[in-house]
Amino acid sequence: MNETIICAVGNVATQPVYRELPAGPSARFRLAVTSRYLDRGKNEWTDGHTNFFTVWANRQLATNAAASLNVGDPVVVQGRLKVRAEVREGQSRTFADIDASAIGHDLARGTSAFRRAARPETAAAGAPARPEPDWETPLAGAEPQQAVETLPVT
Template structure:
């Protein structure tokens, strides 16, 4: 499917809002992305226009967003861009949303401590019998086959 994938670098503008929905966990927050440019007259960097995006995260990404992000933190968001235009109460309204695939702290602007999230227990498909985990250990009293030692190669004779 042809979708517009974007990578936006900016700051968390609102505290993430977490919801448990019938389809699973969902979280959203606003992302502020400000362009920077070199001002030759002042000989310094200056802020340009700021774009705001609503970032949507689902399932485990939503859980991790709620536990990890706070207002003002620098983040990188990758996901599908969705631009909608509507007429509300006589006014035209446009929104730019990012359906996030990945979100992380921007390590060019700070440090972060990664902690792996606990995986939820897998649920068996409805009506399917649970498959036992195979026993990967070598049975007692047997030794695993040892690989042959590497053979020494004699140097080629030079004539």
Template sequence: MNETMICAVGNVATQPMYRDPGTGMSARFRLAVTARYWDREKNAWTDGHTNFFTVWANRQLAANTMASLNVGDPVVVQGRLKVRTDSRDGNTRAWADIDAVAIGHDLARGTSAFRRTGRPEPAAPTTPPAQPEPNWETPVGTSVTGDDTAPPVESPADASAEAENAKQRREPVAVT
């Protein structure tokens, strides 16, 4: 719950790699995020430092990542930041990973055509619903139970009394 969520805007730096271990499918790629700033001396935009992140996508996001992304594509990635460190031979190395929640093309830098993926059909309910759907279009002067003997409401006093009774019975009221 106390996770560091980030949104990174950059370019796909490596071709996404797919794997399907026993725990479920996943995909990963490297994301290059370069800071840009306005250089007043040159009177132009200048590239700053580039940060590289390993982006991990799981389940359906992994399949969609493999079908949609290529090297150089401008993307927006939202996910959980995870920093790993390793100390070997006196050298300490650090890696920054993003466990992606959402990945999409950066539409500020180009266009994209969205195609919805197929979803498995939901399972049919095994038990019928407890109550049928109410008929909200009950004609005036007809009760919900189908009894056509209910008289139409005529006076404002009768209308408020009928509305109160219907509220207690949780029935819709037809007001003329």
């Protein structure tokens, strides 16, 4: 399956629209991507042409995008490019959509504070929860913890 995967860097142009659908959460927003070039005559950076994409996010990405993004935010979007043509009122129009697999703030242009989203409970009721692994580095001189499970030696 040959798909066009792109990475677009731009600004959120419209407030994300969030919807709960039977297939799960969905969100969309417009992304403005403006090229910049050095005008050697004026010796300054100048804005070039602006391309607009409709970015579509689904499931948890949709929920997080709607809660995190605002108009004007600099973002990086990665996903599948889908170009479609439609005829409206006798005029042919072409649209470029991005089916997003990842969206994030562009940290080259500012800072962001990450907050992990709460996961919905998917385990069956009454099923024991898996314990979190101990990722902390032991203190110097402390004895290593015993392994919980051992494999038989063959």
